[in-house]
Amino acid sequence: MKHFILLLLLTTGFAQAQDLKGKIEYDETVQFKMNFGGDMDEAMFANIPKSNTNSYELIFAEGKSLYRSSTNPEKKAAPKQMFTTDDGAQIEIKTKRSEDVTFYNMSKKELVQKTDFMDRVFLIEDDLKNLKWKIEADTKTILGYNAQKATYTEDSTTYEAWFTTQIPASIGPSRFVGLPGAILELSVNDGERTYVATNVDLEADYSSEIESPGKGKKVTREEFVKIREEKLKEMEAEFGGAHEGGGVKVFIQKN
Template sequence: MLRSILFLLLMCSSVMLFAQKEGTIQYTIVNQLNFEAPEGMEEMFKNMPKERSSKRELLFTSEEGLFRNVEDKIGNESDEVSLEDEGIHIKMNFNEPEETLYTNLAEGKTIHQRDLFGKTFLVTGTPEKMNWKVGKGKKKIADYICMEATTMQDDTVQVVAWFTPQIPISMGPEGFGGLPGMILQVDIDGGNTKITASEVSLESPDAEGMVAPSKGKKVDHETFIKIREEKLKEMNAQGGGRGIRIIEHRG
């Protein structure tokens, strides 16, 4: 453990003098689809895809970050899945909601434009403080040397992050941060969700694109969670929320 800490300190000190502190990172998000087939429909659900992937990008400077959808992915027709067996037809839509997360490290604030069952909210808050433990693991992601760190969400969900001191900005995808370097990969809940950087550009991001979202009903994080819980209770009561599991990260 001591060797890992010394390696981290030496690496940070050697790269921070020359490292670029702005750019754009392309991420691929892969979600495992752990659907439970209703009784009697097991054969039909064998054709259900096992995972879905999407693209997002992080624009960043030394003080600001904007994590957003890649425009050409939203509304893609390939995100629709149809299942049919013995006269029963089920259609599922996996379109990515239009969400944008703005982080301002200098001011200690976040603004998250989120979609909730067809309604748009503007969720205000602060960057989440996470109790990271830096491990011994090291690997390369998108040509950057990364170090391993782990934490827990809600005391039950393990999060494994891989960050690089070569980009000395305490940010990452989906609001993850708090490490001495950019997070290039996040593994949530044993691989149920994995976010991985596929391309890193250290050219200055478009200044016009680095704008905090302003569309939606403005609420704080606690209010948003309360609204969502009430909506899920309504769906469960109507039989439409069965099997829905949401792992909340406060971005």
């Protein structure tokens, strides 16, 4: 009888996830890594913004989800950032908004991430077994939902997530899934990149828009990381090192 009850509970939970639909909005913030070249005085750039924030949304229905740039007109445009150096020069930072799309099929454990890198489009097929979450005892409230902490480490990168079983679907921002509830907050390496939910709407129906991205070069995550690292090394060589002059170089990498 105990085995029957457990199976019934697990089946019921999966059915609830399949029936869930809605949208979770996130602010995704990236801390800039500055690399000053040549004889440039870092003090001149003391007022430069240290981070960039953009808005994204996670839509989900029928056991599938899609993480994409916000479709809200007020949040869609990437904000311009201005700063003034100590000598009075006005400098404007323009950031290209990421149009990455991540599709997840909960029942098939299928995750595909479409990303643009160096004018090439890649379709990264992820192995969800790599996300070995460790659920912790810590809890807190996020947007009125009871959330629990979970962590995992991949290579030298640490991830801290806060998920809620009150939204019983294994979904989250970008490629971060695999917990028994929706991830409402996530931090990479103590805040180098953060994902913070700003709104939850469990009435919205975007089921017709949730499709796996189609065009791009299919690669594994390991293959993509290798390609990215090689190209970044080429960029460093092209623009010069610390003794060859040049400008401020800002590299933003997706984890």
